[in-house]
Amino acid sequence: MRRWYAAEAAWAADPTEEKRAAFAAVGAELYAYPHWATVGNRHKAEMELKQAARPASTAQEPAA
DSSP states (O other): HHHHHHHHHHHHOOOHHHHHHHHHHHHHHHHHHGGGGSSOOOHHHHHHHHHHHHHHHGGGOOOO
Protein backbone atom coordinates (compact mmCIF):
# COMPACT_ATOMS: atom_id res chain seq x y z
CA MET A 1 0.00 0.00 0.00
CA ARG A 2 2.88 2.37 0.66
CA ARG A 3 4.07 1.71 -2.91
CA TRP A 4 0.60 2.74 -4.10
CA TYR A 5 0.78 6.05 -2.24
CA ALA A 6 4.33 6.63 -3.51
CA ALA A 7 3.28 5.91 -7.10
CA GLU A 8 0.26 8.19 -6.72
CA ALA A 9 2.45 11.03 -5.42
CA ALA A 10 4.99 10.50 -8.21
CA TRP A 11 2.24 10.66 -10.83
CA ALA A 12 0.76 13.80 -9.25
CA ALA A 13 4.17 15.49 -9.27
CA ASP A 14 4.97 14.41 -12.85
CA PRO A 15 1.74 13.56 -14.73
CA THR A 16 3.32 11.61 -17.56
CA GLU A 17 2.01 8.45 -19.19
CA GLU A 18 4.96 6.56 -17.67
CA LYS A 19 4.01 7.61 -14.12
CA ARG A 20 0.33 6.84 -14.76
CA ALA A 21 1.23 3.40 -16.02
CA ALA A 22 3.41 2.75 -12.97
CA PHE A 23 0.56 3.84 -10.69
CA ALA A 24 -1.88 1.60 -12.55
CA ALA A 25 0.52 -1.36 -12.35
CA VAL A 26 0.89 -1.02 -8.58
CA GLY A 27 -2.90 -0.74 -8.26
CA ALA A 28 -3.46 -3.87 -10.35
CA GLU A 29 -0.89 -5.78 -8.31
CA LEU A 30 -2.54 -4.70 -5.07
CA TYR A 31 -6.02 -5.59 -6.35
CA ALA A 32 -4.93 -9.10 -7.39
CA TYR A 33 -3.04 -9.86 -4.17
CA PRO A 34 -4.13 -13.30 -2.81
CA HIS A 35 -4.76 -11.97 0.72
CA TRP A 36 -8.05 -10.41 -0.37
CA ALA A 37 -9.56 -13.86 -0.89
CA THR A 38 -9.09 -14.55 2.83
CA VAL A 39 -11.00 -11.58 4.27
CA GLY A 40 -14.72 -11.50 4.86
CA ASN A 41 -15.27 -7.83 4.03
CA ARG A 42 -12.77 -6.73 1.42
CA HIS A 43 -13.87 -3.10 1.39
CA LYS A 44 -13.45 -2.75 5.15
CA ALA A 45 -10.07 -4.50 5.03
CA GLU A 46 -8.90 -2.21 2.21
CA MET A 47 -9.97 0.91 4.10
CA GLU A 48 -8.13 -0.25 7.23
CA LEU A 49 -5.00 -0.98 5.19
CA LYS A 50 -5.17 2.41 3.46
CA GLN A 51 -5.55 4.18 6.80
CA ALA A 52 -2.58 2.31 8.28
CA ALA A 53 -0.38 2.98 5.25
CA ARG A 54 -1.37 6.59 4.63
CA PRO A 55 1.61 8.93 4.80
CA ALA A 56 1.60 11.10 7.92
CA SER A 57 1.33 14.27 5.85
CA THR A 58 -2.07 13.18 4.47
CA ALA A 59 -3.44 11.29 7.47
CA GLN A 60 -6.80 12.53 8.62
CA GLU A 61 -7.34 13.26 12.28
CA PRO A 62 -10.51 11.83 13.81
CA ALA A 63 -13.22 14.40 14.50
CA ALA A 64 -13.42 15.46 18.15
